[in-house]
Amino acid sequence: MSDDTTVPPAAPIDLPSRTAILVAAFDSQLKWAGTIRHALQAHGFSCQVIVPNDIRHAISDTQLADYGGSSVQYLPWAELVRRSFEVDVVVLSIQGPHVSRFTHDIFDAVAATGKRPPVTISGWVGVIIEKITAGYLERYATDVVAVNSRTDLRTFQTVAGSLGLPTQNLLLSGLPLLTGGYQEAPTGTPIRTVMFADQPTVPSAEEDRLYLYEELIAYARAHPDRSVVLKPRHRIGEDTFHKMKFHPEALLRGRTLPANFSIDYTPISQRLADLDLMLTVSSTAALEAVGAGVRTAFIADLDIREQLGNHIFLDSGLLRTFDQVQRDEIGTPNQSWIDDYFFGTDSGSPAEQIVVRALELVEDPQRNPPAAWQTPFFASQHKLFEFRRDTQSGALAPVITGWAARARPVAEWVLPYGVQLRLQRKLKRGHRSRPAVR
Numbered sequence: 001m002s003d004d005t006t007v008p009p010a011a012p013i014d015l016p017s018r019t020a021i022l023v024a025a026f027d028s029q030l031k032w033a034g035t036i037r038h039a040l041q042a043h044g045f046s047c048q049v050i051v052p053n054d055i056r057h058a059i060s061d062t063q064l065a066d067y068g069g070s071s072v073q074y075l076p077w078a079e080l081v082r083r084s085f086e087v088d089v090v091v092l093s094i095q096g097p098h099v100s101r102f103t104h105d106i107f108d109a110v111a112a113t114g115k116r117p118p119v120t121i122s123g124w125v126g127v128i129i130e131k132i133t134a135g136y137l138e139r140y141a142t143d144v145v146a147v148n149s150r151t152d153l154r155t156f157q158t159v160a161g162s163l164g165l166p167t168q169n170l171l172l173s174g175l176p177l178l179t180g181g182y183q184e185a186p187t188g189t190p191i192r193t194v195m196f197a198d199q200p201t202v203p204s205a206e207e208d209r210l211y212l213y214e215e216l217i218a219y220a221r222a223h224p225d226r227s228v229v230l231k232p233r234h235r236i237g238e239d240t241f242h243k244m245k246f247h248p249e250a251l252l253r254g255r256t257l258p259a260n261f262s263i264d265y266t267p268i269s270q271r272l273a274d275l276d277l278m279l280t281v282s283s284t285a286a287l288e289a290v291g292a293g294v295r296t297a298f299i300a301d302l303d304i305r306e307q308l309g310n311h312i313f314l315d316s317g318l319l320r321t322f323d324q325v326q327r328d329e330i331g332t333p334n335q336s337w338i339d340d341y342f343f344g345t346d347s348g349s350p351a352e353q354i355v356v357r358a359l360e361l362v363e364d365p366q367r368n369p370p371a372a373w374q375t376p377f378f379a380s381q382h383k384l385f386e387f388r389r390d391t392q393s394g395a396l397a398p399v400i401t402g403w404a405a406r407a408r409p410v411a412e413w414v415l416p417y418g419v420q421l422r423l424q425r426k427l428k429r430g431h432r433s434r435p436a437v438r
Helices: 027-042 061-066 077-084 096-113 132-137 150-163 206-222 268-274 285-291 322-326 335-341 350-362 376-396 402-414 417-433
Strands: 018-023 045-052 072-075 089-092 119-122 144-147 170-172 193-197 227-231 261-263 277-280 295-299
Touching: 018 027, 018 077, 027 045, 027 089, 027 350, 045 077, 072 077, 077 096, 089 096, 096 119, 096 132, 096 376, 119 350, 132 150, 144 150, 144 350, 150 170, 150 335, 170 350, 193 206, 193 268, 206 227, 206 261, 206 322, 227 268, 268 285, 277 285, 285 295, 295 322
Parallel strands: 018 045, 018 089, 045 072, 089 119, 119 144, 144 170, 193 227, 193 277, 227 261, 277 295
Antiparallel strands: none
16 A cells, blocks of 8 residues: 655754854955955855955955955945944954054944944964054954964053953964964985975065075075975065065076076975975065974074064064075974974864854844943043044045045055144145135
């Protein structure tokens, strides 16, 4: 006997749909945001990368492809702020002053509309070599501040304690680019492939950059059995947050180079498995190499200076001269330095930890805006923010016309406030002294 009973289809499961915006303006920021985007998508988030098109930005199609990014959407800043109230999470991988601007704009929008703000995430796209206090105070008012190292965390906690700021939003996640944890580098195995990770502005002088390239070429000639790769930060014609004045291709143009020396633009993350030695002055790429178990040296020939950023690697055990590197005198990292940047947790990768914390906030029905918004320090900073905004829009408007009016939005967010005031005074004096047209 057949059973003709028709079983009704199961009712569809109503899964919560989470959404996120990731804000970036340059390729390094896109790379940092990309690791978090993958973690968000693994938790069911629908993600959109947005580039504010009225601030300085530069992401080429090639850079987008290099970091596995999907298409980006270009929006004015005001539209980005408005769109942020339509999503659950906003990842701010833009530079610190823009993070601060965003938090103050969101604060104003919440005060005006009563809407619930999105969960905001901020952090640093690489190792912090300057502006550690200022950088923290540009990000402290977000819901999650992703911290790269234990040393950074101690510094931020000290600053927060001095200013009466909450610290529960500080998350010691580690640098999101260090996705694979830490592997000990081999010793005694042959070195076949060497890469030098170049930086846009380190060093800044043309002769210093040429010195590094000459030493790298000399290394290649001394080791003809090794492949020596120079990895520029970006291609000629592309832009980054830190602009490169002296590109290696331009400096070495016309030179006869060893057959085993090459310039390659493949993203470092795609080359790590093939490398035996990573060289740099102070690039974050070196931490990626250390984490991947690649022997690494921070070149010290140009001195140890804050301008080079290599001062923060004094306790790494990896500072070496080119002469030492050429003799294969490669150091091993100090354990205390490894523990500062690489720490195992039960919460997964750095990006996973960031997303888990954000998801906890998203799903909290009692969530309030960031606690930092309730502090006297934030109140004073918001008062200053409004004063600068009103002064700029009010004092500049009557006297700036033509090209200057088009440049004003850039000046407002790039020029230091004191420079803006001096510019305003000069413009007003010029306006008063201009003879009347009859």
